[in-house]
Amino acid sequence: MPTARTAALAALGTVGVIFGSILGVYPSAVFAVLLVLLALLVLLDRSLAADPRRLTLARSGATTVRLGESTQVTLSVRNPTQRPGELLIRDAWVPSAGASDEPYQLRLPAGATALLPTALTPTRRGDRPAARVTVRSRGPFGLAFRQADHDVPWTLRVLPRFASRKHLPEKLSRLRTVEGATAIRGRGQGSEFDVLREYVPGDDVRSIDWRATARRGDVMLRTWRPERSRRVVCVLDTGRTSAVRVGDEPRLDAAMEAALLLAAVAREAGDQVDLIAADHRVRAVVTATQSRSLLPRLVDAVAPLQPAMVETDFELITSEVLRRERKRSLVVVFTALEPGALGEGLLPVLPKLAARHRVLIAAVHDHALTELAATPLDAPGDVYAAAAGTRALADRERIASALSRNGVTVLDFPADVFASRVTDAYLDLKASGKL
Template sequence: MIVSARSALLVLVGLIPLAFAPSRAFAWGWFGIIVATCVLDALGAPSPRTLRLRREVTGPIRADQTTTATLRLSNTTKRRMSLDVRDAWPPSLNPSPPRRRVSIGARGAEKISTTLSPTRRGTRHADVVTIRSWGPLHLGARQVSIAAPLTLSVLPEFKARVLLPSRLARLHELEGTTPTTLRGAGTEFDSLRAYVLGDDPRDIDWRASARAPELMVRQWRPERDRHVVIVVDCGRAASALLGAPERMEVDSIALGCAPRLDSSIETAFLLAALADRAGDKVHVLAADSHVRARVSGVRGPKIIETLARTFTDISARLDVTNWSQVAATVEQTVHHPAFVVIATKIPPAGMETEFTDALSRLTERHTVLVASATDPDELRARRGRADAEEVFLAASAALSQRADEAGAADVRLAGALTLEASADLLPARTADRYIELKKSGRL
């Protein structure tokens, strides 16, 4: 039984005669009358268990979108019901309003709408529906919690989407209107044009020049249908919480304070969309102690949708990443030379020999790039000199920086390329490196 604030008003009413004629018997009697009235009023309330419930929600949605969950209540009795209803959802969905008061007529129905504004990705399960049915005097109520299972999938936000148009423009310039004159392992013949001062003499087509009134040079364009493999580390390195930058820079995305995994996912999304538009075949792996997800063979507009659904429920674990298994999975996924991007934290030199061994194994056939997100808080700590505490933090950050540089040197000795950038800049810098390698003919 639930008692309303009106019962407190009745207590205050009883204090008036007690102020003029104090009496213990009157006080206990008045209290008994109030309790009995509340109990009788609660017993007179219609049972909330007679209601029929139906829940609906529009989804899935991205983490930056809002949706509406509807709860339809049907009164199966011949009495009017005055109800307080709480349609409970996890706090990360920010349900609004948290509760509603409705009145449903006999054999009537009422629909309650709750706005959901998620703050992070994942599959969210609705909690119970709590209903209070008030009596005629609104002094007492019956309350029940009824299970009405429902789920909402919140997809990753893909904040790096805003960077895609500018990178596509550079890609179209590279592949469309201005083919490169630089020939590399990843280029194919495109067309002929007249020689201009500054062109490489090795690109002169002497046979075509013999038939033309001027020298002709060959133009090359990056090959299409190359393989791009993106490996997202979901192990303990990805669980580190990275701080937010002091100010937003050009090409940075607003990740806020988030795990390193979020930056890796944004990097995978942007690079996958860019490589797909470039005509390359994209493969994405998520791994920690074992391979948790793999996406291959998806092209066109469906690739981002597929990746979003894949990463919806993937979170970082405190497991040690099995890099030998990652290397084996990459070799099983692609049987031709590919561009392999590994989004992870570069370990200090000599700390994870399995990681460098896996890189050496992959670089025998593939072009490998290790993209590492650095902590903006660590970058700020390196500049601290205001007091003794900041000096000690700066020394610790400098020591960590030297360890990272030594680790990056080990990665380069293994034959891989390295890229270190702030977590909010890593997606843009990785996409830029892909375009540079494409332009130089290395892919």
């Protein structure tokens, strides 16, 4: 392809043709000679340019970054040809990767390698792939260049912010208080063996250990402590309702924040944490995790999740939970309090789930509905806005009451305190011995 310098020379040739016509020289002959000379120069310049198709490109650098932070991915370019390359390179990424659009301009000698760093500041969670790398190789005269596209695959996984981790010190402090009180109050009431002690009047005779009694000659009693290792199942609804934006983020992101904080506290409590993300099909599963790798595994599993524009199949979710969780567990379903979604989907199958597990329904409250219901009636259109907000809030209360009648605890809080309140509900259950 010709460059701007070629166009400038052609313009100068046009001026020469004009002067030639003034001097009596045939314009067509002058123009033809100049055009042939310029074409020969362009072809020569192109032939002397390094072939961009023969360049070897590869990537290295970060594969993960947390949303809101910056990282760097390096593009290496090697010139295996025998000619130096005057190169213009554009490393393109998807827009949400936050890469600069400025191209790299460099001279790459024959056999040399250049490292081109690209700073990335993603604006969205999920997998951000690299696009094509476009290379232009200019000739030594600057009259023409050769261009080629290279596919250099690379994917940067953008993890959730997990801003709710700021609540961890407070929640862990409360957890220690709860565990201390439970250990004092709960001895003799749990299912894990604690110690043998002598029987005192008033003890439950069903706890007498007759073998120990025979060995020691005194009536010995088995004492028990509350079971420490329980199961907590976080269910993320990734259906259409999770795409609704509450504040600056989709409802799904707020649910992820709450699930991660709950999982971090439950892990410290010695409980096992499972996660299921689903809509009309299962999107992600993390099971039987109690180790220090819990949070990295959960974060990596939820990072690529995106809302699906389909209705959530709560029958699928219920069957998946019942199939995986044989033991009684705490099941926290992160969804929306919408009659269309829960009334027709969850309520019919909820009794089957609540009969086997303790169920919490956690929903992010949209403050915009409260503001809409409180719209001042200053104009005719305000009446409809206020009525719509009032109707939406009434529907939420109706569906929450229906869920509560099925033995389910409903958590409905604004996004800024949602993660903290969900974890508080978990700690309240532990403190009351209901978990």
